Amino acid sequence: MSRQPRRDTAPEVALRRELHRRGLRFRVDWPLPGLPRRRADVAFTRRHVAVFVDGCFWHACPEHGTAPASNADWWAAKLDKNVRRDRDTDRHLQLLGWTVLRFWEHQDADSAADAVEAVVRRAGGGGPTCPATTPDKGPFRTGPAVRLP
Numbered sequence: 001m002s003r004q005p006r007r008d009t010a011p012e013v014a015l016r017r018e019l020h021r022r023g024l025r026f027r028v029d030w031p032l033p034g035l036p037r038r039r040a041d042v043a044f045t046r047r048h049v050a051v052f053v054d055g056c057f058w059h060a061c062p063e064h065g066t067a068p069a070s071n072a073d074w075w076a077a078k079l080d081k082n083v084r085r086d087r088d089t090d091r092h093l094q095l096l097g098w099t100v101l102r103f104w105e106h107q108d109a110d111s112a113a114d115a116v117e118a119v120v121r122r123a124g125g126g127g128p129t130c131p132a133t134t135p136d137k138g139p140f141r142t143g144p145a146v147r148l149p
């Protein structure tokens, strides 16, 4: 409960290591365009793919999210605000043509990397006419953030 949200958590590092091992190159802790103080854990900037590894407590995971008993109202409001900020971030990025992938920290790094790799490779190789900037390119282009089970 005392742990604050931070970067470089073990699940983030595990995912980054696995993506790197697969030959993918990306930015870490990347400041999001137009969203002061918000960052993507992993960003494929040319392909416009943002990846977040959400902590189960801070982002209210349905499996492991817990509501602290003391100061319950304060915590409920705090966690609710976090979740709403996540959805706001998703919408903002999607309006800019980004694909947003979110994983829970409890998810397996290998399967998360599978999902990221599939999306990034589908988004194409970048370059002057990056396909990721074309609207309606692929099923992940619009709609809610992709949250894998």
Ligand SMILES: [Zn+2]
Residues within 6 Å of the ligand: 056, 061, 062, 063, 064, 065, 104, 105, 106
């Ligand atoms: Zn969880």
